[in-house]
Amino acid sequence: MANKKPKFAVFKMSSCDGCQLSLLDAEDELLELLGGIELAYFPEASSRMLKGPYDIGLVEGSITTPRNVEEIRQIRKECKILITIGACATAGGIQALRNWKDVKEFTKIVYASPEYISTLNRSLPVSSYVHVDFELRGCPINKYQLIEVLKAFLNHRKPNIATRSVCVDCKLKGNVCVMVARSTPCLGPVTQGGCNALCPSYDRGCFGCYGPMDSTNTSSLAAEFREMGETNYEIMNVFRSYNAYAEPFRKESEANEK
């Protein structure tokens, strides 16, 4: 068949389901978007689960269990194009906070019978295990960016996703700078945009949902935070949140450990 619709699949690793929900949250675009593809595997939304191979696979979530490792290797084999969505899949997510701790100790805190729990020592992005064709950042992702990425791959073109900082978006919006005017620590200068400078628009500092932008100067920003009276411990935690294991943020948080 010449006009066969591309087979589309959505997979989940270790995550909160928010990024795949973004797809269902695109209420105005959903029926049109899903009309152009064959929804072959999307367990959260459909009982119909077709076998691979798939043309496009979206993966949400980080790799945290031996089962996840097996699954992601199989998913890679089955997907022509593999796109990871969200901070968990692209950077390890909030659950990467375990990477600095003893997971056995963590398991004991939450579960009465830790021997029932099977988990890896570190939470890592999908790209640590398999080749990924495109990474869409955010905690959560921006649904309009997701639609753009899907349209781009369906039409065999490059996705048009800006990689500029939150700071640039903030200036374009005409916000008053929360760092300058209110002495509020803000990760905007080192964080990739995608949220349209959401937090500063609500009078609070950016906390890095979209991860580090290219060529960041995190140490200079950390020095500025110190000037503003933040302690090393606070600075460590500012960099150690939803994209904690993305390299520039990881290094800066480790530089402030003591």
Add this chain to the structure above:
Amino acid sequence: MLSRLEKKAKQMKSKTIKVDYMARVEGEGALYLKIKQGKVEDVKLKIFEPPRFFEAFLRGRSYKEAPDITARICGICPVAYQMSAVHAIEYAFETKISPEVRELRRLLYCGEWIESHTLHLYMLHAPDFLGYDDVVQMSKDHPEIVKKALRLKKTGNDIMNLVGGREIHPINVKVGGFYKTPAKKELMAMYDNIKWARDAAIDTVRFAATFQFPDFVQDYECVSLVHPDEYPFNEGRIISNKGVDIHPNQYDYFFREEHVEHSHALHSRIRERDNYLVGPIARYNLNYDKLTNTCKEVAAEIGLGTECCNPFKSIIIRGIETLYSCEEALRIIENYEQPEFPAVEVEPKEAAGYACTEAPRGMIYHSYRIGSDGLIEDAKIVPPTSQNQKTIENDLRNFVPMYADLPDKDLVWKCEQAVRNYDPCISCATHFLKLNIVRE
């Protein structure tokens, strides 16, 4: 009746059925059913969603981060986590929020109830009743219904977007209030659309009431918050129809969590008795008198009564609660006046705090112990799905014998539908479904 069932059961061949991944629920889980001579010998709701250790990594973080961090437990009901976290911490610090902030928090919760209930009702559960795999298939036969559902869902998201900053993981909630409060005119801009949503919610209740429901009535211990003046969101005592009447700070004493091998979620039970039910049915049964007149009129029109003990009818009650949320949102917006300050000053101290709020899926409990430096020393979070887990298993134990002579494919469908009655959120429960039926 029972003897007929028993006869049916005995006629049924004993065997094994397997389904590997349960669809249209949030998160990853499986169901294991062992049927011997028509009786359910073992039922396990298996949660293989990876554990994420939220309670552990909250330790050492500032109390200020708790609403943002705990939101990440669940992308479907982040507001429930944020509300529970801020209320527990405000209890610890004896922070008194302003009346305007209290109302705005109710409005934010209305947004989440509308969005989450509509998502589950139309996109995850209605396809079971109508025989479709998903809403996309359903939209081919019922395009106008699905379009209306999407607009209703969007109305909930619009409220969360404005009050919370965004629909998934809102950024505007803080201990003591909000970072920024909306102007009256920003809220008024949504008013006409919420009025449309109220009418769409009435149609939703009528639509859900046309479904065929199995004759399956259970004797539940219903647990929910009860507030003297209003249908519960953020405040109230924990009440059950079998005698519990406590403040959330006594939750740990009256409710127990157990770790079972087949699940990454902890099972809950009432210390003195056994399993219990949280969620729309429990709330409706304990708070019917607090619903608006329109809700009561629509419930009467479809013959629902003031109490419901058929879990399959939870879909109707989600419709009624969606209607309630629309009317409550309209009331809040009409009376709203933007407060002078978006938040009150918070003074951290060494203390412990407890709170329960009503997530769309049911009551959720948070407790925190915080040091004098404002850092969290210990946290405990009990989401609704882990509280319902044992009740879901019990439902299946009682439900399967009624349908034990169905072909495997149809029995699996019925079992999945019975689990979806609870709108289980497995991502939450692990801080849960895949279906295996074993017949011997």
